Amino acid sequence: MNTVNETIEIAVPVRTAYDQWTQFKSFPRFMTVVKRVEQVKPNVTTWVIGVGPVCREFEAEIVEQEPDTRVAWRSLERRPSHRGEVSFRPTAEGSTSVSLRLEVEPRGVAGALTVVPGLTRRVVRAELGHFKEYIEGLGEAGGSWRGTIRHGHVRPAEAEPPRSQVPCWPVG
Template sequence: MHTVEETIEVAVPVSTAYNQWTQFKSFPRFMTVVKEVDQVRPALTTWTMAVGPVRREFQAEIVEQEPDSHVAWRTLGRHPAHRGEVTFRPTAADRTEVTVRIHIEPRGAVGMLSGVPRLAGRVLRDELRHFKAYIEGLGEATGAWRGTIRDGRVRPQEPKPHRSRVARWPVG
């Protein structure tokens, strides 16, 4: 197993970067290796990826997700076996550091290609540049999913305090 990590700064607020990242179906619009993403359930996605003539489909389970903080996943099944995490850190009011860390378990002939750290790192770096251009070009997210996932399970949202619309008179 080896780890690939890349970081990029994007010129949008952390909530904008995070919100767009949660729109998995939009990934084929800006990522060259991602051909299709299907959101089966909030914590389960099916990915179709292609590099040259090699095409692979796999499912990924989101194991941890915290709004404006991180998304962590692991693949299900045999190919390609990896787990990863993307983190979002505000660097200014309108800037965000996005870091993607992927742990790859090379298996078979395709796994041998993913086992070349420089190649995997270069692909990840290029895809993050595409994300940067995409989100900065839009200026705002095309959608958002603000739920929290722990151990692969969607957590109920915290109830918001009830605020009455009835004006309160100052107590004298």
């Protein structure tokens, strides 16, 4: 099992970083290895990734998701299998520490690239850098999904608390 841990600091609030991360369809806009992402269900996505002439399609299941905190997933394919987790933590004023842990079990021809020393780490580091540039450039998320997933089961997003309304008195 090849394990990679990378962390990057991003100059946006936690909610902004988390909300943009949950917009999987936008990943091809800033990640060079991600060619397409389709949201099949709230907890299942289909990914097409590729480097050069090598492309691969797989499904991933989100097994844990807590708004503004973390997203954990596992591939539903056997070759190569992988699982990962991305966590979000507030740091300095208005910034976020994004940490990604990826575990890849190399199998078959498709997994051969994952055993090249340092290659997976370099790709993960570069793609996190692209995410940082993208979200800092936008300054706000292009959408959000605020639901929770526990052990692969989706729980609906909780309603935002109502904003208190300040009475408006007519001026006579």
